[in-house]
Amino acid sequence: MNDANEIQTLIDATDYWDQEILDVRFSFFGDVIEIVIRNDESTTWVISLIRCLRVNYETDASWRGPLLVSALTPAQKGYFGQSIEVSCEGSAYRVLLNLTILSLDVTCYEISVEKAGWKDSGKGIMLVRDEP
Numbered sequence: 063m064n065d066a067n068e069i070q071t072l073i074d075a076t077d078y079w080d081q082e083i084l085d086v087r088f089s090f091f092g093d094v095i096e097i098v099i100r101n102d103e104s105t106t107w108v109i110s111l112i113r114c115l116r117v118n119y120e121t122d123a124s125w126r127g128p129l130l131v132s133a134l135t136p137a138q139k140g141y142f143g144q145s146i147e148v149s150c151e152g153s154a155y156r157v158l159l160n161l162t163i164l165s166l167d168v169t170c171y172e173i174s175v176e177k178a179g180w181k182d183s184g185k186g187i188m189l190v191r192d193e194p
Contacts, residue, residue, distance in 0.1 A: 064173075066155060070148045072175045076107040078143035083161045084180065086141075092117055095168060097159065098180070098189065099143060106180045108189065109146070111157055112172035122163035148173065 082100040089096070095111040144160040155173055159166040179190030 066148045066150045069155070069173050069175075073109060073146050073148065076101070076109070076175065078107065078146060081143050083141035083143060083164075086161070086164065086166070088117075095166075095170075097146075097161075100180075101177065104179055104181075106178050106189065108176050108178050110172075110174045110176070111155075111168050111170040112174065114168055114170040115154065116169040117166065118168075119164065119166040 076099060078099050083097065084100050084106060085096070085098040087096040087098070088094075092114055093112070095114055095117065097109040097111075099107040099109070101107055141164055142162045144162055145158070146160075147158045149156050151169055154169050154171050157166070157168045157170065157173070159168070176191075181190065
């Protein structure tokens with residue numbers, strides 16, 4: 063397990079503050095959560111929370127009304143990086159994310175930070191990752 067301060071430094075190096083959050087993805091029944099942060103017109107930062115054992119989140123659904131996020135234009139969505147804080151909780155990490163109108167409290171065992179390409183498919187964001 064890496065030191066939480068080292069991981070915080072990696073996350074802070076993405077310069078996520080006030081950057082557009084393109085997507086938050088829950089995969090493998092919540093085992094992996096990916097936060098996709100716009101870097102520029104062709105690249106993103108992907109923060110992956112891996113082996114998640116507890117996830118709590120709150121969205122704007124209570125005051126957004128009947129609109130679906132999938133029906134909103136990028137300008138209407140309003141998801142921007144405000145704060146991402148990493149700390150140790152026993153043998154796991156606790157990650158608190160404030161993404162403007164979405165907040166998450168996640169406990170996980172691994173965290174990775176990577177740069178990836180992206181494009182808007184018209185039906186969502188497609189990540190373009192280099193093959194190893």
